[in-house]
Amino acid sequence: MSIRTVLLYVCAVAVIAPGSQLLAALATQWGRDAPAPVAVLRAWRRPVPMVAAGLVGLMAAFGVVQTAFPSIIDHLERQPGAEWWRVLTALLVQSSGWSQLLFNLAALAAVAPIAERYLGPWRMVLIYGVSGVIAQAVSMAGWSRHGAGNSVAICGLVGALAAWYALRGAVSALRRTVLLIPAAGVTLCLLTNNHGVGILVGAALGAVLLGKRPLPTQHKIT
Numbered sequence: 548m549s550i551r552t553v554l555l556y557v558c559a560v561a562v563i564a565p566g567s568q569l570l571a572a573l574a575t576q577w578g579r580d581a582p583a584p585v586a587v588l589r590a591w592r593r594p595v596p597m598v599a600a601g602l603v604g605l606m607a608a609f610g611v612v613q614t615a616f617p618s619i620i621d622h623l624e625r626q627p628g629a630e631w632w633r634v635l636t637a638l639l640v641q642s643s644g645w646s647q648l649l650f651n652l653a654a655l656a657a658v659a660p661i662a663e664r665y666l667g668p669w670r671m672v673l674i675y676g677v678s679g680v681i682a683q684a685v686s687m688a689g690w691s692r693h694g695a696g697n698s699v700a701i702c703g704l705v706g707a708l709a710a711w712y713a714l715r716g717a718v719s720a721l722r723r724t725v726l727l728i729p730a731a732g733v734t735l736c737l738l739t740n741n742h743g744v745g746i747l748v749g750a751a752l753g754a755v756l757l758g759k760r761p762l763p764t765q766h767k768i769t
Contacts, residue, residue: 551738558738561731562746565724566658566705569712572721573661590660598668599659602675606655606697609639610648624695625687634683637695651698662704665711666757671704674752678703682744690739699745706732706746707753714754 574586590596613619623636641647662671679700686692709728716722729750735743 558731558735561727565727569708569725570661587657596660596663599663602659603656606652613640625683627692634680637683638679638697638700640695642695647696654701658701658704670756674703674707674749675700678745678748681748682741685744686741690741699741702742702745703749706749710750710753711757
């Protein structure tokens with residue numbers, strides 16, 4: 548196993564572990580006596596976060612379409628010399644098949660409702676879209692000219708929540724822990740991995756749009 552591969556795995560852990568802890572802390576508002584996974588799922592309680600539901604539904608719909616008609620991936624993913632609009636359409640399909648589709652769908656279902664409730668619908672869409680498009684554009688410019696997936700946009704939402712919590716969070720230990728997420732973003736960029744771009748763009752937008760906005764309630768980690 549190469550050093551690059553090892554670093555990529557380390558970065559994945561540095562994003563997923565603190566990110567999961569952050570989501571669990573934010574979700575305690577809806578399930579204080581429930582295990583963390585159950586509390587996260589309760590973010591889908593009524594009133595349903597409609598923008599998050601729309602994103603998950605859109606991703607699921609394109610998952611069905613690309614399964615039924617695999618050739619659509621070739622028409623929507625980023626490719627060398629491809630049309631500029633593929634920085635948008637590359638967020639709609641998953642070029643690595645079912646494993647990528649299921650993982651990204653589960654990640655979006657966990658992150659999006661919490662992001663919408665804390666960031667607000669328009670901020671969530673802005674961060675999701677801008678993070679994803681910039682990451683895809685950087686990839687098309689030379690980092691990884693072939694592929695597709697919306698994980699870079701999900702990373703943008705995680706980066707935004709991490710930056711906001713690092714600035715305004717109530718639990719000092721978690722405020723320090725979530726700094727691992729932008730640190731992993733920097734490392735991923737050094738490895739020319741577009742997920743780092745998504746994380747850092749999301750973190751920057753979160754700091755700018757939400758830096759002075761306090762968390763709605765105080766939370767404890769359960």
